[in-house]
Amino acid sequence: MSPPLLDIQDLQVDFHTPEGIARAVDGVSLAVLKGETVGLVGESGCGKSVTSLAILGLIPSPPGKISAGRTLFEDRNLLAIGPQALRRLRGKEISMIFQEPMTSLNPVLPIGRQVAEPLMVHRNLPRSAAMEQAADYLERVKIPSARKRLNDYPHQLSGGMRQRVMIAMAMICGPKLLIADEPTTALDVTIQAQILSLMMALKEESRMSMLLITHDLGVVAQTADRVLVMYAGEVVEAAPVTDLFDHPFHPYTQGLLRSMPRLGGHDRGRRLKEIPGTVPPSTETLVGCKFADRCPDAFDRCRKEKPEPAGIDRDHWARCWLFEFPKKRGVHG
Amino acid sequence: MIPYFIKKCITLLLLLLLVSITVFSVLFVLPGDPAQIMLGINATPESLANLRSELGLDQSFWAQYFQWLAQLVTSQGSRSLNYDMPVNTLIVSRLAVTGPIALLAMVFAVIISLPMGIYAACRQNRPADVSVMFFTQFGLAVPEFWLGILLILFFSVKLGWFAAGGFPGWTVDVWGSFKAILLPAFALGVIRASILTRLTRSSMLEVLREDYIRTARAKGLMERTVIYTHALRNALIPVLTIMGLQLGQLLAGAIIIENVYYLPGLGRLVFNAIGQRDLPVVRDVVLFMAAAVVVVNFIIDLAYAYIDPRVKLK
Ligand SMILES: Nc1ncnc2c1ncn2[C@@H]1O[C@H](COP(=O)(O)OP(=O)(O)OP(=O)(O)O)[C@@H](O)[C@H]1O
Ligand SMILES: [Mg+2]
Numbered sequence: 224m225s226p227p228l229l230d231i232q233d234l235q236v237d238f239h240t241p242e243g244i245a246r247a248v249d250g251v252s253l254a255v256l257k258g259e260t261v262g263l264v265g266e267s268g269c270g271k272s273v274t275s276l277a278i279l280g281l282i283p284s285p286p287g288k289i290s291a292g293r294t295l296f297e298d299r300n301l302l303a304i305g306p307q308a309l310r311r312l313r314g315k316e317i318s319m320i321f322q323e324p325m326t327s328l329n330p331v332l333p334i335g336r337q338v339a340e341p342l343m344v345h346r347n348l349p350r351s352a353a354m355e356q357a358a359d360y361l362e363r364v365k366i367p368s369a370r371k372r373l374n375d376y377p378h379q380l381s382g383g384m385r386q387r388v389m390i391a392m393a394m395i396c397g398p399k400l401l402i403a404d405e406p407t408t409a410l411d412v413t414i415q416a417q418i419l420s421l422m423m424a425l426k427e428e429s430r431m432s433m434l435l436i437t438h439d440l441g442v443v444a445q446t447a448d449r450v451l452v453m454y455a456g457e458v459v460e461a462a463p464v465t466d467l468f469d470h471p472f473h474p475y476t477q478g479l480l481r482s483m484p485r486l487g488g489h490d491r492g493r494r495l496k497e498i499p500g501t502v503p504p505s506t507e508t509l510v511g512c513k514f515a516d517r518c519p520d521a522f523d524r525c526r527k528e529k530p531e532p533a534g535i536d537r538d539h540w541a542r543c544w545l546f547e548f549p550k551k552r553g554v555h556g
Numbered sequence: 557m558i559p560y561f562i563k564k565c566i567t568l569l570l571l572l573l574l575v576s577i578t579v580f581s582v583l584f585v586l587p588g589d590p591a592q593i594m595l596g597i598n599a600t601p602e603s604l605a606n607l608r609s610e611l612g613l614d615q616s617f618w619a620q621y622f623q624w625l626a627q628l629v630t631s632q633g634s635r636s637l638n639y640d641m642p643v644n645t646l647i648v649s650r651l652a653v654t655g656p657i658a659l660l661a662m663v664f665a666v667i668i669s670l671p672m673g674i675y676a677a678c679r680q681n682r683p684a685d686v687s688v689m690f691f692t693q694f695g696l697a698v699p700e701f702w703l704g705i706l707l708i709l710f711f712s713v714k715l716g717w718f719a720a721g722g723f724p725g726w727t728v729d730v731w732g733s734f735k736a737i738l739l740p741a742f743a744l745g746v747i748r749a750s751i752l753t754r755l756t757r758s759s760m761l762e763v764l765r766e767d768y769i770r771t772a773r774a775k776g777l778m779e780r781t782v783i784y785t786h787a788l789r790n791a792l793i794p795v796l797t798i799m800g801l802q803l804g805q806l807l808a809g810a811i812i813i814e815n816v817y818y819l820p821g822l823g824r825l826v827f828n829a830i831g832q833r834d835l836p837v838v839r840d841v842v843l844f845m846a847a848a849v850v851v852v853n854f855i856i857d858l859a860y861a862y863i864d865p866r867v868k869l870k
Contacts, residue, residue: 313776326767
């Protein structure tokens with residue numbers, strides 16, 4: 224097997240807040256293979272965005288700081304190559320799409336210019352040539368009469384169109400890895416589907432890898448090859464997508480799946496079953512499993528010792544003591 | 557763009573009209589009879605009455621107002637009671653001092669404040685930022701006249717580089733006139749730079765937290781491009797408003813600084829005119845000052861449409 228394109232090992236990110244040091248990402252390991260789509264799911268605040276920003280060195284600092292870990296991209300450790308080398312990688316080999324298309328584009332610059340910028344900085348293209356290619360790419364992401372809209376400003380576009388512009392901007396240099404942080408969360412359901420299929424089509428054409436961050440398990444089911452479930456800064460379960468949906472192991476994953484509306488959609492709008500309790504504040508250092516307080520199956524050991532990742536299947540592992548004591552699992556779900 | 561422009565023009569005209577009515581009515585109800593002042597306290601009632609009707613002072617408020625307005629528009633203008641010359645001419649000659657000072661002061665303010673504000677924002681809470689903030693604190697606390705006097709003491713008295721005051725006139729001595737306005741403009745500029753620096757800094761800090769700045773960095777742009785192309789344009793929008801207010805205010809003349817440097821500017825003109833109850837001068841100069849503020853703001857509004865594309869739709 225060829226080495227992964229991206230290999231994050233034991234990443235740890237701290238935020239220095241007035242309440243103390245908050246560990247937003249606590250020893251995350253994650254690999255993305257060439258051409259693969261990896262889904263990263265979890266509740267709000269579990270550290271998905273911070274993990275993805277850390278890859279490109281975009282954590283606001285202060286207050287944030289990457290305190291441990293390695294991120295290998297091909298054979299370079301992104302945490303050690305220095306700010307200039309990292310900058311040359313951004314937008315060229317690794318690109319990113321963000322959640323809020325409303326605020327992620329600069330309101331005072333024309334969209335054509337914003338899409339052309341990566342070419343100007345990474346390929347040294349003169350502005351006119353870059354604009355020409357930007358127009359082509361905007362056509363590829365299906366912006367109607369793209370050439371006439373090069374001088375439009377973001378506020379003249381709908382949310383879906385803006386996200387298409389974001390996609391064009393991220394893809395124009397042909398990156399090897401696309402990190403998409405909730406690319407469809409802010410959009411209407413119908414637009415969501417269009418944007419997702421556009422992204423998947425472009426990905427297939429270019430043989431790019433993708434790290435897709437979302438809290439929508441439906442999106443993951445449609446697009447990802449493998450899924451990682453995060454809870455309170457840790458990856459608690461990782462599995463190929465079908466395995467995860469068919470045999471979720473970690474009680475947290477099971478809870479997430481139960482809270483998900485059926486894909487058929489007739490119970491959308493019905494109140495979702497939420498996992499009771501809240502995430503422990505990341506300023507606290509906990510002994511034992513971080514999910515223990517909310518876990519329906521927790522027993523003594525869960526509160527005393529931290530579970531290590533344990534294999535359930537080939538490619539499927541979870542961080543849970545139930546692996547050793549399967550009989551303790553209660554009857555529910 | 558066109559509807560925005562027309563809308564702004566109409567607003568400008570209405571504002572000017574409103575300002576003129578306000579200025580006129582305030583001075584209309586003010587005690588003090590211009591005819592009495594012109595003729596002195598020993599004047600006979602008949603000569604007073606004659607002069608009043610000659611000046612139109614016996615007519616109604618609106619009649620007088622429209623007469624005044626007509627005079628302004630036909631550029632005849634009113635006459636100063638004191639200098640015995642048209643107020644227009646007075647204003648123009650004084651503006652030749654105040655205008656260049658105001659512009660030069662703003663040039664100083666901008667070239668000091670923008671680099672310092674940006675620099676401080678990029679080094680938030682580090683020593684460079686703290687020193688910049690300390691300097692601005694100083695600039696906010698020091699009164700203009702005191703800074704003006706300090707500059708005279710140092711550059712004029714000690715080093716002898718400048719005259720200690722006075723103004724030779726542009727037609728007489730261009731270089732000397734320029735030197736005469738340099739120190740006062742600098743004093744005015746430094747004080748205004750303090751506010752602008754703080755504003756630029758806080759505006760930059762706010763913009764640097766925006767999502768689109770993260771996007772710009774995620775594209776791999778150089779930090780220079782991120783700061784000057786992506787952040788600064790957005791950060792300037794609120795700063796521009798204050799610059800406009802400052803310029804308008806400076807065009808209205810700086811009474812204290814003009815007195816410290818013995819400069820024949822608009823501030824001194826209106827200051828003396830009030831003392832001498834030279835009402836036509838006070839009225840027209842105050843109208844001019846208010847109009848300057850309104851017009852500068854109009855220009856700023858147009859500048860907005862240029863740097864902020866969202867403005868045109870509103
Ligand atoms: N700038 C910051 N300063 C302090 N704490 C931060 C900062 N950014 C993130 N955090 C903390 O890091 C933790 C993880 O945040 P993150 O944005 O990664 O969550 P997320 O999983 O992306 O959630 P969401 O689904 O809401 O986007 C949060 O608890 C948050 O409080
Ligand atoms: Mg997030």
